[in-house]
Amino acid sequence: MFNLILKDILIQKKTFLFGAVYIMIIILSFQQIGSPMVPASIIALTYVMTQYACAYDDKNKADILLNSLPLGRDTVVAARYLSTFVFLAIAVVYYIVLAGIISVLRLPVRVYPVSFEDIAGCLFSSIVMTSIYFPVFFKVGYIKSRMVNFVLFYGLFFVGGMLVPELVKDKNSELAKWTTRLFSNQWDVHIIAGAFIITILFLSTSYMLSLKFYRNREF
Amino acid sequence: MAPILEVKGLRKEFKGFALKNISFTLERGYIMGFIGPNGAGKSTTIKLIMNLLKRDGGEIKVFGLDNIKHEKEIKNRIGFVFDENYFYEELTVAEMKRVIAPLYKNWDDGAFNRYLKKFSLPPDKKIKELSKGMKMKFSLAVALSHNAELLIMDEPTSGLDPIIRSELLDILTSVIQDENKGVFFSTHITSDLDKIADYITFINDGRIIFSCPKDDIFEKYALVRGPKEILNAGLRQYFVGIKENRFGFEGLVKDKHQLNKMFKDGIVIDKPSLDDIMLYFTRRVQNV
Secondary structure, eight states, X not given: OHHHHHHHHHTTHHHHHHHHHHHHHHHHHTTTTOTTHHHHHHHHHHHHHHHHXXXXXXXXXXXXXXXXSSOXXXXXXXXXXXXXXXXXXXXXXXXXXXXHHHHHTTOSOOOOOXXXXXXXXXXXXXXXXXXXXXXXXXXXXHHHTHHHHHHHHHHHHHHHHHHHHHHHHOTTSHHHHHHHHHHHTTTXXXXXXXXXXXHHHHHHHHHHHHHHHHHTOOO | XXXXXXXXXXXXXXXXXXXXXXXXXXOTTOEEEEEOOTTSSHHHHHHHHTTSSOOSEEXXXXXXXXXXTTHHHHHHTEEEEOSSOOSOTTXXXXXXXXXXXXXXXXXXXXXXXXXXXXXXXXXXXXXXXXXXXXXXXXXXXXXXXXXXXXXXXXXXXXXXXXXXXXXXXXXXXXXXXXTTOXXXXXXXXXXXXXXXXXXXXXXXXXXXXXXXXXXXXXXXXXXXXXXGGGOOHHHHTTEXXXXXXXXXXXXXXXXXHHHHHHOSSXXXXXXXXXXXXXXXXXXXXXXX
């Protein structure tokens, strides 16, 4: 399994070079919005790396190679899910390094530190995104799954783009009050445990579906 | 000892094409050529053996084991070479090896490095920068570096120049010196098989036409030429296919000894090539 994750990293050397550029673009475009630049940068880079890994597999018709090697289909599917967490960790490091450089050089660009809540939020969003996307990817392949992919990515940014200015503009709105209530309770053990269980259930169901679809695929 | 590869009553249906109950057996120590025209079912059969396609019926046993139940164990002991490159083009030869090698229980780094040298494969070159011949050699280096007992090759020589094809055939001949190994080799370049194959399995339109030792084929089949006057309905029944022109006919017969008994004079009997056999079985009757 480690080898497949290594492969996902090795084939994306170019993406790693451009990663800094992607994050810089997001930092600059979120100057007016503020701290959401942190999750936006991390999620966007995780998303891009996950998509490229899938796209490179498709381009190289990798399913034929992978399924001719002494590997179970469960390993191929599990490695794809685990790669996402590795990409997330890489994206966090990228953001921290880039934000650090900007702060040290005192560039006229605002950056925000990465908090535990940011990482938890990014982890949750990435799990939701991949848990919806991967079963479709394993069922129909990369090309046919691009529409779901498009809706997920732009949906996330569209919803985020609508909600965040709303929250910032009117702090007395129902949405803002609900969000404040939610986040003021963020350390409530029950909420964290509940969210954790829901996420794990969501992820497990997605994995089982992906595995079922992939086991039935023909190449 | 169980045959190295055994296919029994294998069926697979697609829209517009079907593999119909195909069966053949390859024993250890032999090279089997798997021939047939394009679209006959060669790649489908190989994909079914590799469990890349799901069979609708029948049995596939490799090393005496079911190819689905013991998939991982079997693939550890198989070397595969496909007709096109399926390795990651963005990776270098060394990187690709780094990903693949730990997956095999019996990976032999020394053997891999020897093959890289032998084939002049630069480890730091990206796979997309290799020529078609070099890509095939890389596939072969991977296939031969984990002590595979069975090599499964799908059209490995297609698109290669005669020098590289000849090198590949020499390697296969040396592989088979170990009588515990076997090679299953699909191709439509039948001249390659004239040189190295021990057995020939011929598939056409999803059916196995024959699967037997190569020498038996040349012992039984014959290319017959003669004048048109003697070509009556009685004679026609002995032919697999006939080509006729204004002066005479040429055709393939299944039993040359029988024809020899019937006609002492008036006909010419020649040894057919595998190409001739494939052509007559595929076209059956052709008027020129």
